[in-house]
Amino acid sequence: MSSIILVAETGSDITKDLANQYNIQMVPMHVSFDNETLDDAAFPVQKIVDYYKETGKLPKTSGSTPDDFIKKFDEIQAKWPDSPILYLAYSAVTTCSYQSAVIAAEGRKNITIMDTAQVSVGQAAVVIETAKFLKGKPDATIEEAVEKVNELIAKANMCFLPDNLEFLRAGGRVSNVAFLGSRILGIHPCIEILEGKLVATKKYRGKMVKVAAKLIKDYAVNYNLRKDCLWIVYTIGLSEEVKESVKEAAKECGFKEMMWIQAAGVITTHGGPAAFGLAGFSE
Numbered sequence: 001m002s003s004i005i006l007v008a009e010t011g012s013d014i015t016k017d018l019a020n021q022y023n024i025q026m027v028p029m030h031v032s033f034d035n036e037t038l039d040d041a042a043f044p045v046q047k048i049v050d051y052y053k054e055t056g057k058l059p060k061t062s063g064s065t066p067d068d069f070i071k072k073f074d075e076i077q078a079k080w081p082d083s084p085i086l087y088l089a090y091s092a093v094t095t096c097s098y099q100s101a102v103i104a105a106e107g108r109k110n111i112t113i114m115d116t117a118q119v120s121v122g123q124a125a126v127v128i129e130t131a132k133f134l135k136g137k138p139d140a141t142i143e144e145a146v147e148k149v150n151e152l153i154a155k156a157n158m159c160f161l162p163d164n165l166e167f168l169r170a171g172g173r174v175s176n177v178a179f180l181g182s183r184i185l186g187i188h189p190c191i192e193i194l195e196g197k198l199v200a201t202k203k204y205r206g207k208m209v210k211v212a213a214k215l216i217k218d219y220a221v222n223y224n225l226r227k228d229c230l231w232i233v234y235t236i237g238l239s240e241e242v243k244e245s246v247k248e249a250a251k252e253c254g255f256k257e258m259m260w261i262q263a264a265g266v267i268t269t270h271g272g273p274a275a276f277g278l279a280g281f282s283e
Contacts, residue, residue: 002134004145005076007087009064009097010041011266012123013233022131027072029097031265032060041264045236048268061266063095069104073111084110084142088127088149091119091196112142114149117196120267121233122158122279152281157223159192160277161215163208190215209242212276213249220253225280230255235263237273
């Protein structure tokens with residue numbers, strides 16, 4: 001195992017199994033329901049859907065705090081005192097996590113902080129590909145790891161499609177007019193991560209079973225994605241019909257592997273149920 005310890009937030013949607021497999025240390029982001037604040041990925045995401053149905057409100061999400069990072073850095077440095085820490089952050093323009101880590105790292109040695117400029121499965125792809133690199137080259141220096149991460153960040157691409165705009169409307173991210181128009185016309189805006197920001201680009205029209213497949217084919221061509229692996233994120237409620245359509249489209253595009261990840265609380269709160277997203281690296 002590499003001596004370098006990787007750190008990421010739960011908003012990356014890296015599963016516990018993957019975190020354990022690659023020794024990725026996870027720092028919680030947070031979801032608040034009225035006066036109750038819970039760690040992201042520590043409760044069933046159905047709670048978010050139920051809360052919205054019962055109250056008409058969405059819970060609020062927040063980034064990792066300095067205390068969250070202080071606790072995690074203390075744990076790592078107690079267990080692996082001589083190991084460098086490489087924190088690969090959730091997009092710094094979207095949350096306070098990056099700055100929280102900077103505060104927590106003050107006065108400590110051997111901590112390197114990098115902004116992946118990605119969220120959810122886009123961040124997960126960067127982190128896990130870095131972990132694979134370190135597993136294959138366990139004697140890599142922190143400088144070599146940083147070089148690899150920069151290479152991955154430069155080639156990483158991610159987008160997602162909400163099933164509908166109800167959660168985005170409830171969160172104040174789209175207007176009532178746009179919401180009603182999307183319901184009537186069956187419009188699914190493609191949300192891309194561009195320079196760390198979530199930007200609505202192309203609009204897809206129709207049922208998710210068709211537009212999800214169309215998105216894969218468009219994205220694979222537009223970004224000249226590598227065919228070794230397509231990273232998929234989805235939120236609770238995505239139908240088996242859509243999943244099968246996605247698998248078939250990925251196969252037609254020549255992807256050799258698909259990595260499926262179900263979103264935890266942060267992404268579910270923003271994207272709503274039955275949302276679908278993908279990430280990959282350009283050639």
